[in-house]
Amino acid sequence: MPTNELRKLRQHHNATIGLFVAFWIFTPTAIVVIEFFDVSQRTRDALIGTIFGAAIVLSLLQFSKRCPYCRANLGWQARLGIPGHCRKCGSILREGK
Numbered sequence: 001m002p003t004n005e006l007r008k009l010r011q012h013h014n015a016t017i018g019l020f021v022a023f024w025i026f027t028p029t030a031i032v033v034i035e036f037f038d039v040s041q042r043t044r045d046a047l048i049g050t051i052f053g054a055a056i057v058l059s060l061l062q063f064s065k066r067c068p069y070c071r072a073n074l075g076w077q078a079r080l081g082i083p084g085h086c087r088k089c090g091s092i093l094r095e096g097k
């Protein structure tokens with residue numbers, strides 16, 4: 001198995017979790033700003049647009065990866081990111097877990 005592909009899976013996993021954390025920091029902040037500060041309609045639309053945009057990117061990241069061994073979709077196998085091993089073929093996808 002090419003270690004290159006496993007490294008990409010791990011990077012993908014970290015990127016998904018990183019974006020997820022950023023999303024959950026940004027979203028409440030944006031809501032507080034919209035609710036309690038006198039922001040313009042344009043700023044409001046931009047903040048809401050960013051929240052939806054990030055949610056879409058996050059879904060794409062989560063469901064875009066397939067198992068390099070059996071091509072099973074990995075997005076459904078973990079709540080977030082890449083599972084430690086493929087549930088379909090049992091291959092180890094992330095070391096140390």
Ligand SMILES: [Zn+2]
Nearest residue numbers: 067070086089
């Ligand atoms: Zn598999």
